[in-house]
Amino acid sequence: MHAFDILGDPVRRRLLELLADGEQAAGDLGSVVQQEFGISQPAVSRHLRVLREGGLATVRVDGTRRHYALEPAPLREVDAWLAPYRHFWEQRLDALGTELARGARARRQDTNPKGETP
Amino acid sequence: MHAFDILGDPVRRRLLELLADGEQAAGDLGSVVQQEFGISQPAVSRHLRVLREGGLATVRVDGTRRHYALEPAPLREVDAWLAPYRHFWEQRLDALGTELARGARARRQDTNPKGETP
DNA sequence: CGACAACATCACAATTTGCTTATATAACGA
DNA sequence: TCGTTATATAAGCAAATTGTGATGTTGTCG
Numbered sequence: 554m555h556a557f558d559i560l561g562d563p564v565r566r567r568l569l570e571l572l573a574d575g576e577q578a579a580g581d582l583g584s585v586v587q588q589e590f591g592i593s594q595p596a597v598s599r600h601l602r603v604l605r606e607g608g609l610a611t612v613r614v615d616g617t618r619r620h621y622a623l624e625p626a627p628l629r630e631v632d633a634w635l636a637p638y639r640h641f642w643e644q645r646l647d648a649l650g651t652e653l654a655r656g657a658r659a660r661r662q663d664t665n666p667k668g669e670t671p
Numbered sequence: 672m673h674a675f676d677i678l679g680d681p682v683r684r685r686l687l688e689l690l691a692d693g694e695q696a697a698g699d700l701g702s703v704v705q706q707e708f709g710i711s712q713p714a715v716s717r718h719l720r721v722l723r724e725g726g727l728a729t730v731r732v733d734g735t736r737r738h739y740a741l742e743p744a745p746l747r748e749v750d751a752w753l754a755p756y757r758h759f760w761e762q763r764l765d766a767l768g769t770e771l772a773r774g775a776r777a778r779r780q781d782t783n784p785k786g787e788t789p
Numbered sequence: 790c791g792a793c794a795a796c797a798t799c800a801c802a803a804t805t806t807g808c809t810t811a812t813a814t815a816a817c818g819a
Numbered sequence: 820t821c822g823t824t825a826t827a828t829a830a831g832c833a834a835a836t837t838g839t840g841a842t843g844t845t846g847t848c849g
Contacts, residue, residue, distance in 0.1 A: 594796075617847070637691050736826085
């Protein structure tokens with residue numbers, strides 16, 4: 554299953570948002586998501602499984618608890634897929650952005666002269 | 672339908688890739704995608720409809736042709752959703768990246784090389 | 790040992806999705 | 820006007836997804 558498919562579900566997106574703050578027990582993730590979406594515990598468990606199988610989360614077993622952690626690699630791929638479109642909303646920055654991502658370590662001395670925020 | 676749902680389909684992702692190069696007639700998009708995925712014309716038409724209804728593409732009618740163009744706004748939202756995760760793979764670059772996004776104005780000299788009007 | 794807690798899996802129903810074939814619509818050109 | 824081209828819509832079907840209630844499976848603890 555492609556990362557985009559996995560991200561298609563709002564429950565799973567929420568789970569990933571929760572995981573962005575760091576490792577969380579399945580039960581803790583569950584209570585949040587069950588409340589917010591009105592779904593059952595097995596439903597949450599299934600979503601967690603999809604995240605696992607899609608490589609978006611890893612589990613650490615600790616006694617009877619399962620601690621889930623974010624695995625960023627697939628998100629990175631999504632980010633990479635998005636790269637060619639980024640210039641549509643960052644038109645004048647993409648050239649420099651590419652360079653940046655490649656490792657050019659900024660010989661910047663005059664960045665953001667007007668101090669603007671988008 | 673959320674942008675992530677729309678991006679979940681490989682045919683639609685391919686269509687967007689083709690549209691990244693600029694406006695394309697439905698037929699041209701179709702011939703590429705039909706060949707690559709072995710699907711029929713109605714199938715492609717349906718995918719184009721999903722892109723339209725999801726706000727990812729717009730159509731310009733020209734006689735019997737329909738020219739599709741990319742509408743980047745939803746992709747931008749996806750990009751924004753991804754932002755909180757980006758530091759997982761760009762740890763030492765994100766500070767500069769932020770600064771960049773805020774208005775650093777690249778010494779660009781090659782804008783709009785083909786002289787196209789949007 | 791026995792009961793409870795934390796999670797996973799099973800079995801099945803309801804939707805949803807994506808494809809195909811057939812057909813409709815509309816503009817063009819002879 | 821008629822046939823052709825370009826594209827969309829409709830009808831029907833198969834497969835995948837997501838949910839629920841029931842039931843496992845392991846640890847933990849008194």
